[in-house]
Amino acid sequence: MSNDRSANGVEALGRSTTAAIGEEGALLALEAELDDLVSQLIAAQEADQLLAVSDSARCGTEDVSIKEAQAKRVEAILARLYPIERAIMAAPACTVVGLGVKARHAAYVISQYWQEPAGKIDWEAQVVRLLIEAVCDVARTPL
Numbered sequence: 001m002s003n004d005r006s007a008n009g010v011e012a013l014g015r016s017t018t019a020a021i022g023e024e025g026a027l028l029a030l031e032a033e034l035d036d037l038v039s040q041l042i043a044a045q046e047a048d049q050l051l052a053v054s055d056s057a058r059c060g061t062e063d064v065s066i067k068e069a070q071a072k073r074v075e076a077i078l079a080r081l082y083p084i085e086r087a088i089m090a091a092p093a094c095t096v097v098g099l100g101v102k103a104r105h106a107a108y109v110i111s112q113y114w115q116e117p118a119g120k121i122d123w124e125a126q127v128v129r130l131l132i133e134a135v136c137d138v139a140r141t142p143l
Contacts, residue, residue: 024093027091028101030084030087030091031088031104034081034084034088034105034108037077037084038108041074041077041078044074044077045074048067048070048071085105085109088101088102089102096139097139097141099138099139100135100136100138100141103132103135103136103139103141104136104141104142104143106128107143110125110129113125118130
């Protein structure tokens with residue numbers, strides 16, 4: 001009898017491990033999409049900053065249409081980013097790797113917590129920041 005129980009336990013563990021790996025795969029795919037879109041967003045925002053600098057030297061109707069196009073590009077990226085972020089938040093983290101994905105997303109959402117040294121932000125922000133950093137360290141994932 002005990003062999004049947006242990007065999008069933010191993011089989012159940014195998015199924016749960018397989019399910020966890022499948023869910024983690026989905027989270028990792030979402031993370032890749034998030035990273036790609038965040039890179040696109042940063043590039044678009046940097047282009048906006050360059051336009052603002054060049055705009056101080058000249059001003060014309062052509063510049064306005066370029067700015068509008070750039071703003072629409074940023075909005076389109078943000079619209080594509082939103083469902084990916086929602087999916088990351090909704091997906092369960094079954095391993096440390098998945099938890100790292102969720103921690104990196106949280107760090108992205110509250111990136112202002114890294115604008116100052118940890119000792120110069122308020123207590124609640126320090127708590128969240130240090131927790132996210134600890135999770136990323138354990139998951140061996142960069143922020």
